[in-house]
Structure formats: C-alpha cells, structure tokens
Amino acid sequence: MTDQRNGPIxxxxxxxxxxxxxxxxxxxxVETYLSEHPEIRGRVLLDHSYRDSLHTKLxxxxxxxxxPRLRIANIRSARRQSLYRRIQTIAAILAIxxxxxxxxxxxxxxxxxxxxxxxxxxxxxxxTAFRTFVVEVAHPVxxxxxxxxxxxxxxxxxxxxxxxxxxxxxxxxxxxxGRLLSANEGAAAQLMYEDSSGxxxxxxxxxxxxxxxxxxxxxxxxxSTFAWIxxxxxxxxxxxxxREQLLPIAETVYHALLNDSGDAQRSPKGQS
Amino acid sequence: xxxxxALLLEEQIPALRRYAFALVRDHDAADxxxxxxxxxxxxxxxxxxxxxxxxxxxxxxxxxxYINAYRARKRRGVGTAIGDTHPSVAPEQEAGLQARDVLSxxxxxxxxxxxxxxxIGVENLSYEQAARVLAIPVGTVMSRLSRARxxxxxxxxxxxxxxxxxxx
Numbered sequence: 174m175t176d177q178r179n180g181p182i183x184x185x186x187x188x189x190x191x192x193x194x195x196x197x198x199x200x201x202x203v204e205t206y207l208s209e210h211p212e213i214r215g216r217v218l219l220d221h222s223y224r225d226s227l228h229t230k231l232x233x234x235x236x237x238x239x240x241p242r243l244r245i246a247n248i249r250s251a252r253r254q255s256l257y258r259r260i261q262t263i264a265a266i267l268a269i270x271x272x273x274x275x276x277x278x279x280x281x282x283x284x285x286x287x288x289x290x291x292x293x294x295x296x297x298x299x300x301t302a303f304r305t306f307v308v309e310v311a312h313p314v315x316x317x318x319x320x321x322x323x324x325x326x327x328x329x330x331x332x333x334x335x336x337x338x339x340x341x342x343x344x345x346x347x348x349x350x351g352r353l354l355s356a357n358e359g360a361a362a363q364l365m366y367e368d369s370s371g372x373x374x375x376x377x378x379x380x381x382x383x384x385x386x387x388x389x390x391x392x393x394x395x396x397s398t399f400a401w402i403x404x405x406x407x408x409x410x411x412x413x414x415x416r417e418q419l420l421p422i423a424e425t426v427y428h429a430l431l432n433d434s435g436d437a438q439r440s441p442k443g444q445s
Numbered sequence: 446x447x448x449x450x451a452l453l454l455e456e457q458i459p460a461l462r463r464y465a466f467a468l469v470r471d472h473d474a475a476d477x478x479x480x481x482x483x484x485x486x487x488x489x490x491x492x493x494x495x496x497x498x499x500x501x502x503x504x505x506x507x508x509x510x511y512i513n514a515y516r517a518r519k520r521r522g523v524g525t526a527i528g529d530t531h532p533s534v535a536p537e538q539e540a541g542l543q544a545r546d547v548l549s550x551x552x553x554x555x556x557x558x559x560x561x562x563x564x565i566g567v568e569n570l571s572y573e574q575a576a577r578v579l580a581i582p583v584g585t586v587m588s589r590l591s592r593a594r595x596x597x598x599x600x601x602x603x604x605x606x607x608x609x610x611x612x613x
Contacts, residue, residue, distance in 0.1 A: 185587040191594070192565060220594045223547050223601060224566040230548045231567055234463045240476060243458055245451035248483050326488040335491055 182206045187213070191220045259327065263315070267355045291381050294357065295407030296391040296400035299377035302354055302363050303396055303411040307373040314350025314365050324351050328362040332378060334406055338364050339376070339429030344422050346374050356380065374412035376426055381407030388423060390416055399423035403431070450490065454483060457503050460568055464504065467548065467563050468511050468556075478514070482507040501574040508560060508578055515556075550600040557581075558593035565590060 182203055189195045190203045207214035241247060306313055316324040321338060329336045331353050338348045346366035354361040361379035368374075381402055391398040397419050400409040408430060410423040461482060465475035485506050486493075493502055551559045557579060564570045564578055565586075572590075576583040 184591050188587050188590050188594070216598060219598055219601075223594070223597055224562075226547045227551065227562065228567050230546070231463050231467055234466045235459045237459070237462065239455065239458050239462075243462075243476060243479055243483065245454050245483065245487070248480065248487065249451075252484065252487065322485065322488065329491070 187217055191217060191224060256327065263353055267353075291402050291407060292386050292389040292400045293391075295377070295379060295381055295402065295409050296389065296398045297393075298354075298356060298361065298379060298407075299363075299375065299400065299409030299411050300391070300393045300396050300398055302361070302377055303375045303398075306352065306363065306365065307375065313373070315352035317350040318348040320350075321348065328353060328364075331360040332362050332380065332406075333359070334378070334380075336362060336364075336378060337429065339426045341366055341374070341422060341425065344425070345369060346422075349373075354379075372413065374410065374414075374422070377407075377409040377411065378430075379407050380405060388420075388427075390420075392416075401427065450487075453499060454486060454503075457500060458483075460500075461503060461507055464563055464568055465507060465511070467551070467567070468508075468559070470548075470552065478507060478510055481510050485510070498574060498577070501570065501577050504564060504568070504570065504574075504578045505580075512556065547597070547601065550597055553600050554593060554596055558589065558596060561586070561590050561593050562597065 186195065186199065186203050190200065190207075195203060207217060316327065318324070318338075325336055325338060328351060338351075341347075345368040347368070349365050349367045351362060351364040354363055356379035359380050361377060364376040366374045366376075386402045388399050388401050391400060395413050396411055397414055397416055398409050398411040399419060400407065402408075408426070410419065410426050412419055412422070414422075458479065461479045462475060465478040465482075466472065469475050469478060482503060486503055489506075493499070551562055554562070560579060561575060564575045565572065570578065572586045573583055576586045579586075581589070
C-alpha cells in the first residue's frame with residue numbers, strides 16, 4: 174500500500190520509513206525531507222531506535238528453545254486423552270438413544286407422502302431429540318456452553334462437518350450447550366438454546382443423503398420444526414413456538430450454517 | 446498431513462512466545478497463553494481458510510485469548526491478578542534503574558497500541574496482517590501506529606512513565 178505513493182511526504186511514509194518498508198525511491202525522498210526538517214528527523218530517529226531496542230530486548234525470548242509442553246505432538250496427545258475419556262461417557266448415551274432412532278426412522282414412512290422423505294426423517298429425529306432433552310432439568314446438555322469451543326470441536330469431529338453455534342441472541346436465545354446423538358447413519362448433533370424465560374430451542378444436524386430441499390415446516394404437538402437438507406446434511410430448528418416466530422430464527426440459522434461452509438452467496442429457498 | 450501441521454505450527458512458536466511474553470511479562474503465563482493458542486489452532490484447523498495466512502491467524506487467536514483472559518481477570522477482581530504477575534515485577538524495576546526500559550514503557554500503552562508496536566515492530570507483520578489481527582481497517586493502522594509511537598516517545602522522554610498514566 175505504500176509502494177505506489179508519490180507526492181508530498183505523509184505520516185504514513187514516516188511510519189513505513191521507521192519500519193524500513195519504503196521502496197528505495199520513496200525512501201530517498203523521505204530522507205531528503207527529513208534532512209530539511211531536523212525536528213521531525215529527530216523524532217523519527219528516536220522512534221526507529223525504540224523499535225530496534227524493543228526488538229533487541231525480546232530477542233532472547235525468541236531464541237529460547239521450545240519447551241516440551243508446547244511441542245505439537247505433546248499437545249495433540251493430551252487432547253486425544255481427554256477426547257477418549259469423553260467418548261467413553263458418551264457410549265452409554267448412544268445406547269440409550271438407539272431406540273429413539275428406530276422410531277424416528279419408521280416415522281419417516283408414516284408421515285405425509287407429499288413431503289420429501291429425508292426432510293421428514295430429519296424433522297422427526299429432531300423433534301424426538303427435542304422432546305427427550307428440553308424437559309431435562311439436571312442434564313439438558315452433555316457439554317455446557319462454557320466449553321463451547323470444546324463442544325463444537327467435538328461435535329464437528331463426530332459429524333464430519335464443521336459446526337458452529339449460530340448466534341441467536343437477537344431472538345433472545347443463548348446457547349446453553351449441546352450433545353452428540355446417534356442418527357440413522359452415524360452421528361447427529363444437538364445444540365440447545367434457552368431464552369430468559371426458560372423457553373428452549375434446538376438446532377439438530379445429522380448426515381442425511383438427499384438433494385437440497387427448501388424449508389419444510391412440521392408440527393408435532395406444540396413443537397414446531399423447520400427442516401432442510403443441504404449438501405449431505407439435514408438440519409432442523411425446533412422450538413415450542415408458532416411458525417411465524419420460528420421462521421426468522423430458522424432463516425438465521427440457515428444463513429449462519431451456510432456461511433460456515435464458505436458459501437454466503439445463496440439465499441434460502443422459499444419455504445413450503 | 447499431521448506432521449505438516451506440526452511443522453507449520455512449531456515454526457511459529459518462537460514468535461508466538463515472544464509476543465505472548467511481551468504482553469504478559471511472565472514466562473510461565475506467556476507459555477500458558479501460547480499453549481492455549483496452539484490447542485485452539487489444532488481444534489479449529491479445519492476452520493482456517495486453507496490459503497489463508499497462518500501467521501496472522503495464530504497471532505489473532507493468541508491476542509483474543511489474551512484479551513479474554515485479561516477481561517475475565519478484571520471481572521474476577523484485582524486480587525488474583527497481582528499474585529499472578531508478581532514474578533515480572535522484579536526484573537522490571539531492575540531494568541528501570543539502568544535506563545528507561547522500552548519494554549516497561551509499552552506496558553503503559555493501551556493494549557491495541559502495544560500490540561501494534563509488537564506485531565509490526567518486532568514480529569514484522571505487514572500492515573495488512575496487523576490490521577487483520579487487530580480487526581481494524583487497514584487504513585487506520587498507520588495513524589494508530591503513529592499515535593502509539595508518539596505515546597511511547599512521551600513515556601520514554603518525560604521520565605517516570607507511571608506518573609503519566611491516566612487514572613480514570
């Protein structure tokens with residue numbers, strides 16, 4: 174950005190001069206300028222000397238050998254150990270949930286034939302998971318939002334897809350955590366949100382074959398769900414909220430998860 | 446691939462340790478910060494843009510961890526913070542006796558100015574990279590850098606820096 178500059182000397186030229194980043198020609202111009210303005214030259218040289226001495230003061234730190242605990246291999250194995258412990262505790266939950274999956278899979282055939290099969294599966298799995306866990310008081314989530322980074326890393330790994338937790342604070346919902354679930358093929362992830370009144374909302378993601386679909390709306394009892402399929406994954410947003418209230422939230426989630434996969438250009442298709 | 450990853454990351458460790466140490470001025474706390482940074486980098490490796498700038502990315506993670514920890518400490522109260530940073534006090538005073546220590550002087554600056562001086566002046570990040578790390582527009586890097594240097598000069602020239610610190 175300083176390369177193309179011409180004309181009068183600016184403060185940015187002086188900063189780049191101090192940082193030794195000016196192209197030769199410009200550098201000569203700045204030197205001429207400084208020789209004509211001794212006061213400015215004084216402060217520029219001073220700044221340059223502080224820059225140098227800061228560098229010198231910290232050179233020892235830079236030269237130090239890397240301590241063992243910062244070796245990537247050691248950090249990796251520590252991470253692996255903690256992950257392994259976690260997987261053991263999850264195994265039990267997986268077993269318990271297997272039954273729920275069975276019913277979800279069958280429900281896909283019972284639901285209205287006009288809707289695509291896959292969206293139905295996702296919506297139904299999401300609703301089942303929603304019903305199972307939103308009523309939980311003691312353990313609504315497996316990993317709490319305080320460990321959000323760990324939670325998302327873990328779920329992403331199990332899903333085989335980067336997962337983020339969309340920010341729903343503009344709707345009053347805060348992330349409280351999430352859990353890993355078993356789905357038809359492989360893993361599913363549930364993120365749970367709560368608003369100040371204790372209303373809960375879940376985002377459910379599972380690997381699901383099928384072409385892209387528009388938003389589909391499902392209602393089961395008082396639980397509303399918007400579900401869609403996008404590039405090999407099924408998504409569902411479920412809450413005890415009317416359709417018109419849930420739709421903008423689902424759209425926000427759609428966009429957030431879309432951006433996450435690096436494609437921000439597309440817009441959601443019209444909902445059914 | 447895993448070993449490429451280790452190699453790429455380890456190459457950056459000396460620079461990360463230097464920046465972390467300049468921020469916290471305590472050897473152990475600095476390495477804690479670097480360790481957290483590396484853990485986060487490993488766990489978010491797939492989120493990094495493949496063609497992106499690894500160096501700027503790592504500095505961004507480290508700085509954000511520092512800022513968050515610092516804020517959390519502030520919230521928790523000053524008591525623990527003083528205990529944590531005690532080891533760094535002695536060398537600071539020692540250095541202060543010899544000459545005005547530029548390292549102590551940058552401690553008087555706001556974090557953003559301090560980081561600018563370190564990332565550009567010491568770590569040799571480009572202005573664009575520094576802008577990305579600090580999440581500020583590239584166009585404002587120069588003016589903020591200029592202000593940081595001016596402030597540093599004041600501390601170095603006008604004697605006892607702590608007296609100039611604003612207590613607001």
